[in-house]
Amino acid sequence: MINSILRFSLIFVLLILLQVLLFNNIEFSGYINPYVYIMFILLLPFEIPAWLLLVISFFTGLIIDFFCGSPGMHTSASVLAGFVRPYILRLISPRDGYEPGSDPSMLIYGFSWFLIYTVLIVVIHHFVLFYLEVFRFADFFRTLLRVLLSSFFSVSFILLLEYARRGK
Amino acid sequence: MRNLLNFLAKYNNLIIFLILEGIAFYLLASANEYHNTAMVKGVKGISNKMEEKITNTRSYFRLSEINQALTSENTRLKNAVELLTPKENQVFFSISDSVYRQQFIYTSAKIIDNSVNRQKNFFTLNKGTNQGVSVNMAVTSGEGVAGVIVGCSDNFSIAMSLLNIDFRLSSRIRSNGYYGSLSWDGRSNTHAILSEIPQHVPVSTGDTIETTGFSSVFPEGIMVGTVSGVEKPGGDFYIIEVALKTDFRKLYYVEVIGDLMKSEQSQLENSFQ
16 A cells, blocks of 8 residues: 555656656647646556545646646646546446456556557547637637647657556 | 435535536636736746756757857947947037936846747746836847736746737838737747738738837837738738747747836826727
């Protein structure tokens, strides 16, 4: 228990630092803004109570908001991601269910399962985030393009990080 | 009562979700104004310290570019001083002339946090109310328009970048004086759109776009950029694409311009409205 709290705290700090110091500074074009911190919400264990997941998502978003100077934006997107996570896990659960005591990881449930899981949550999160950012429906399809391109890069980076985690 | 408890037990996660989402939207809505100095003071105070360190490191790698920009700025200023210095044969020149109206004051500031890749970009300056910066002052790079101060704390201030879809600037074509409204369309961080120029006006690529001074935020005649493309859609007005003079991706030192007569001007204007 203590061990896993320590482990997730470490992952949390690493992801926040990675987001704030590296990914927030990618100035590739206005269309590509990867947000990989959402990976933390993906990695939390299956058995985590839904209320705790929501609270953790809330504070994750809030901390990112502090650093981006955008109060509320990341918070609301993250809380939504935390809210839909249990439903998505149920939707894509393998035939014989999840092994008790395991974490959602590529190592246990395979690449395609992890890919679907990541894509669904990242797209929902990015969709809310980018539309809250512009806060208007003018240029609807341009914002949609930003959502899809950024999601593509976020998912790629999350998969890379997951591979790196697996290598340890 | 039992029904209520059952209801709460059944939907407790939904309720927590709605409460947290409500807090998030409250934050979002209250920050829309961005004059929210509580946020500037409290929240930005924590991350400013860190961002200042990051920027210090990053600006070290661009010292030669910054030097070059400062040198050219110096040359320009020296020329300006030369023009203003009284020549020996001019007898009647008094420096304590009370009729000489200084309208604008300039101060320099360093950018400690900047973004160019969002739809609503802001940057943070290392000067605040203690250094005489206040809300609605203009921010320019050495070359052209950069933004407007929207929030100040004691030692920091936040400016809305020109690269913000809410930014509007009254600007004109230098060669013929026709003016329109300049805004950013959220696409490229090197271009903005000038609209409301009627289609009978001759516009060609390479024309200089400058500020009009109507808004009493920016002084007149500060360069914005040059025309890089002209489009004639249906309707009466052009859509003019402007290549911005300021390169926002390497913005490190800026000038903050305050209008000493703004309150007088707005007071006069308000009394007639």
